Amino acid sequence: MTHESLEKNIEISAVRLIKLAEERSWNKISHHMTFIISDCNEFKGENFGEIRKSRWKINRYKIPQPLDQVIGVLKNEYEDLYDVNLYVFKALRKETVIEIQYYRKSNLNPDYFEKIKDNQPMFHSKITLPGYALDGAKFDINRESGGGPRHYWNLFLYEFKYRRMMKKMEK
Structure with missing residues (x-):
């Protein structure tokens, strides 16, 4: 993957996420997508439940934007991107708000960082069950x-x- 294919990879991951959500949930999932972006370090908590609550509290105040606007943030962080995860934040009738959550290489253990510093970012589409x-x-x-x-x-x-x-x- 290159710097230029970042947007294409996000689009592919978003389509996979919509498909996954349609298969597993009873909600009507709109194919009109808007995005919010999160650095995983924004969220605080001792366990998964606390982190989930923190994530929701922070993300509910973010204004969903079109993909081309959030791509700029990711391109600025490209060299430090380790993992990019897409989640359905909210599925409304006329739009699906997708959270793009990224992890930085620089936040990893120094020994592990040395192993992966030249790796391309990974992309995942996830739903929590x-x-x-x-x-x-x-x-x-x-x-x-x-x-x-x-x-x-x-x-x-x-x-x-x-x-x-x-x-x-x-x-």
Whole structure:
């Protein structure tokens, strides 16, 4: 990958993400995409749950922009990009807001940095699955940004089943 193909790689990853979201969630996913960009160091927390909450609090105030505007930020950081992850931040009827989250090489352990300093950035399209969707069940893609009653009901049922299963295993 080169500096020039950065935008193309983001576009390909975004299309993959939309496809993945359509397959796994019950939401209607718009193909009109806008983007927000995040440096992974923006988010604070001791565990995944705290980091997720921090991420949501920070990202909800960001103004979604077209791809060509966020590409400028990534091009400025290109030499230091290690990993670029795309997530669905929010799926609305008329647009899907995609978060582009990047990790810097310079933030890595110095020994590991020496191994990867000349590597090209990696690109990933990701969705986080709630526990109840691990078996292939569809879920609310917007659950991290508010969710809805159906998500909370499925979460309640999952917790109930999980606790029953754990009690059976203890016997």
